[in-house]
Amino acid sequence: MKKFNFTMQSILNVKITLKEARQAELAEARNQLMLQEKILEAINEKIKEAMAPHKMPEQNTASYFVQRERYIRRLKEMRKKQRYIVEQAETKVDKCITALKEALIEQKKMEKAKEREHSSWHKEFLKEEQKITDETGTAGAFFRNFART
Numbered sequence: 001m002k003k004f005n006f007t008m009q010s011i012l013n014v015k016i017t018l019k020e021a022r023q024a025e026l027a028e029a030r031n032q033l034m035l036q037e038k039i040l041e042a043i044n045e046k047i048k049e050a051m052a053p054h055k056m057p058e059q060n061t062a063s064y065f066v067q068r069e070r071y072i073r074r075l076k077e078m079r080k081k082q083r084y085i086v087e088q089a090e091t092k093v094d095k096c097i098t099a100l101k102e103a104l105i106e107q108k109k110m111e112k113a114k115e116r117e118h119s120s121w122h123k124e125f126l127k128e129e130q131k132i133t134d135e136t137g138t139a140g141a142f143f144r145n146f147a148r149t
Helices: 009-051 062-148
Strands: none
16 A cells, blocks of 8 residues: 555645744734833933932932933933834734734644544555455465365
């Protein structure tokens, strides 16, 4: 009997490749999220530093306070924008996770189909093997009986 050949192997290979691509996309999305979170953290640190009273010089002028307030306001605007970017990155990670789950489900379906087809092939193989064994046994018994007569 011929060896097992899964008829939909090329489809299974495509599903495996798709899953690997989804994993790569998820890894990239997670890296981007971590990067954006680090940027947000850096902005928060700058705000803390700018608001620290011990960082102010001894002799303060009105223009210094105006510049300081503008700087802090600008940092807060940057933080707001960065939070939005972080939220977008989190959304992308969630979408990538969903896409990966779907790709895994599709791959599992194909692997189940392959297993069912292999099981069916194996049953046929065992039937064929049993048929050959029976024929060999029958022929052997026939020749032994024929030789006695």
